[in-house]
Amino acid sequence: MSGLDDGVFVKLRDMVYERTGLYFDQRKKYFFSRRVVQRMEAVGATSPFDYYQTIRYDGGADELEQLAEALTTNETYFFREYPQLKAFAEDILPEVLERKRRKGHRFLRLWSAGCSTGEESYTLAIILREMIEDLSRWEIHLTASDLNREALLYAKRAVYSERSVKDVPSPYLSKYFWPFNGAWKVDPCITAMVRFQHANLLDLSFAQSLQGLDFVFCRNVLIYFDDSSRRRVVDSFYDALRPGGYIFLGHSESVSRVTSAFRLVRRGDILAYVK
Helix, strand or coil: CCCCCHHHHHHHHHHHHHHHCECCCHHHHHHHHHHHHHHHHHHCCCCHHHHHHHHHHCCCHHHHHHHHHHHCCCCCCCCCCHHHHHHHHHHHHHHHHHHHHHHCCCEEEEEEECCCCCHHHHHHHHHHHHHCCCHHHCEEEEEEEECCHHHHHHHHHCEECCCCCCCCCHHHHHHHEEEECCEEEECHHHHCCEEEEECCCCCHHHHHCCCCEEEEEECCCHHHECHHHHHHHHHHHHHHEEEEEEEEECCCCCCCCCCCCCEEEEECCEEEEEC
């Protein structure tokens, strides 16, 4: 298989961008090219240009989606970026819960945006179950969305490798997982708390359907967008959050470059953004 020349790379990259908002600059050409070659082999394309022609002129909408999914397959695991989750669990979540209790509110809404194969979403469910003593009195809505349909199917199966659970605290591993065919299956009490949905973060109607959010977790996702798309996504988060709601991003990400609408909150070394 021949590699991608700059012309075909730009054509394919721009098609992906127009459909998904995901942007791959020249520095990511090697990664992009490897994923294209995988898809070429899957569909039997004889050259990168032939593959481009297939998508562009032969009704290739489904294949374009397959390519986008291949480009967004991320390695993730339970309790990733643990210090941030600890700050959420022990500091910020109790603050929000207490504020709601004082008002007589017993509902909590969270969105795991760009949930990949579900480890983050189930991690959040475990934290909620551990930290909310009167959980049965609360109405919890934990929505998890991703562009990648295969990743969502994996998440719904809720069976994970040893590598995925390597950072799960031992008490939680024995309490919320059980051995399953050489892997680990998440307990139904956790899976029942999460609703998985297929969604593009640039689909503003989806964010609008999640009004009144208390927390948005969108970690290590915005790195795939250019500034224009980031602004659209972050603006949709702002509109979907209730006043006092929080956004948590990956450690290398920031909303400050694209909007001043959020107030930066520091908890030790951990940063979050509040509406």
